[in-house]
Amino acid sequence: MRRRTPRARPGDGRRYNPATVRALYPGSFDPVTLGHVDVIARGAALFDECWIGIGRNGAKQPSFTLEERRAQLEAVVADLKVRARVVTFDGLVVDFARKNQIGCLLRGLRSSQDFDYELPMAQLNRKLAPAIETAFVVPTPEHAFISANLVREAGRHGATLRGLVPECIRAKVEERLREAGASGSGSRSDNQSKGGGRGG
Numbered sequence: 001m002r003r004r005t006p007r008a009r010p011g012d013g014r015r016y017n018p019a020t021v022r023a024l025y026p027g028s029f030d031p032v033t034l035g036h037v038d039v040i041a042r043g044a045a046l047f048d049e050c051w052i053g054i055g056r057n058g059a060k061q062p063s064f065t066l067e068e069r070r071a072q073l074e075a076v077v078a079d080l081k082v083r084a085r086v087v088t089f090d091g092l093v094v095d096f097a098r099k100n101q102i103g104c105l106l107r108g109l110r111s112s113q114d115f116d117y118e119l120p121m122a123q124l125n126r127k128l129a130p131a132i133e134t135a136f137v138v139p140t141p142e143h144a145f146i147s148a149n150l151v152r153e154a155g156r157h158g159a160t161l162r163g164l165v166p167e168c169i170r171a172k173v174e175e176r177l178r179e180a181g182a183s184g185s186g187s188r189s190d191n192q193s194k195g196g197g198r199g200g
């Protein structure tokens with residue numbers, strides 16, 4: 001986060017790097033929702049640099065390809081007119097962060113259920129990479145119920161995704177999910193994703 005005063009030391013006595021803070025918002029973004037957009041806008045406002053990283057959640061088989069998700073995020077960033085960079089990564093998020101001088105991981109917290117999923121992950125990430133912080137932002141209540149899981153489910157049944165995904169990508173996302181619903185594909189990923197994450 002932007003600070004003008006000298007940086008305090010956390011409880012373990014480590015010094016924060018006083019240089020600009022580059023944050024990474026990692027996620028599956030399958031697909032990008034208005035909840036994600038909320039976090040991206042807050043991250044871009046809070047940090048000197050905000051990177052959005054499409055990672056692999058080992059417990060989930062994505063419905064949208066990496067290229068589709070990257071294109072969705074690029075469109076959203078252009079539409080929001082924020083300074084943010086879209087990247088993809090494989091392997092551990094902390095390894096990618098270390099290699100790219102990322103000082104902070106950013107995640108959104110919608111509920112206590114998210115918290116139960118996020119806290120152990122943040123603690124494990126700290127164990128693996130003590131110099132990298134995790135920061136959480138809380139989305140606006142209108143977006144708090146939105147999850148990529150629910151969006152996929154509604155979209156496969158042909159529901160409108162207005163108010164759930166950004167308008168700039170809505171038509172494409174609706175079309176892709178409607179096709180997946182009609183062909184019966186994608187149900188496997190739903191089953192796999194249960195308990196394998198927090199629902200995006």
Ligand code: PNS
Nearest residue numbers: 026027028055056057091092093197200
């Ligand atoms: O949107 P999601 O599915 O909650 O995102 C999860 C993601 C991709 C951020 C998380 O699974 C991740 O960071 N995966 C990379 C592997 C990793 O570092 N896992 C956390 C510590 S084992």
